[in-house]
Amino acid sequence: MLYHYVGPRSIAERSESAVCGVPVSSPTDLLPRLSSGDLTVTFVVSAEGTLLVADRRSEHVACAGNRPVRAAGEMCFALERGRVLVTRVSNQSTGYCPEPKSWGAVADALRAAGLEPTDGFDPRCEFRRCLGCGWLNLVKDRVFECVGCQAELPNRYNAQEVP
Ligand SMILES: [Zn+2]
Structure with a gap:
């Protein structure tokens, strides 16, 4: 990849x-x-x-x-x-x-x-892009919540997808 x-x-x-x-x-x-x-x-x-x-x-x-x-x-x-x-x-x-x-x-x-x-x-970092606001999050402590808008982040890796 x-x-x-x-x-x-x-x-x-x-x-x-x-x-x-x-x-x-x-x-x-x-x-x-x-x-x-x-x-x-x-x-x-x-x-x-x-x-x-x-x-x-x-x-x-x-x-x-x-x-x-x-x-x-x-x-x-x-x-x-x-x-x-x-x-x-x-x-x-x-x-x-x-x-x-x-x-x-x-x-x-x-x-x-x-x-x-x-x-x-x-x-071991997990990155997720917020589907709501587009923010790229570094997920900490398995808390899948966007720091920008508090929306739930997807389980699936999506950081490479352009919004
Ligand atoms: Zn967000």
Whole structure:
């Protein structure tokens, strides 16, 4: 499944051209960023299945160069006795709103880069678009209620559908 950017247009327009995400093809690609020991980055998995990482303040759409992705979120790493460990991965991206099942693409991309995946997303985010007001909600604690208009949110994933 490819996820398209569904966040605010203004952010996408600011990051129209350049891919700011750096491809990770081996754990050593992360070493320059791991000088302080722990690292949190913005990540996407490209359509080709490559893990791309960027500064955690970067927008996912900029990390991806405005292209569709297989997964997006935040990723944490630690350096332990010279070994790069993945310590946490989330699918928290309000730009792409990826489903929990995008985990498979994350695990594949990590293994391809010689990194051991964690057990799954933490937090594991559920995104739903409100059928009433169109707001893209990040569902918390299984409360399927729109923060914009309090309408009930659908059970089915619909964040990629344009209203
Ligand atoms: Zn609503």
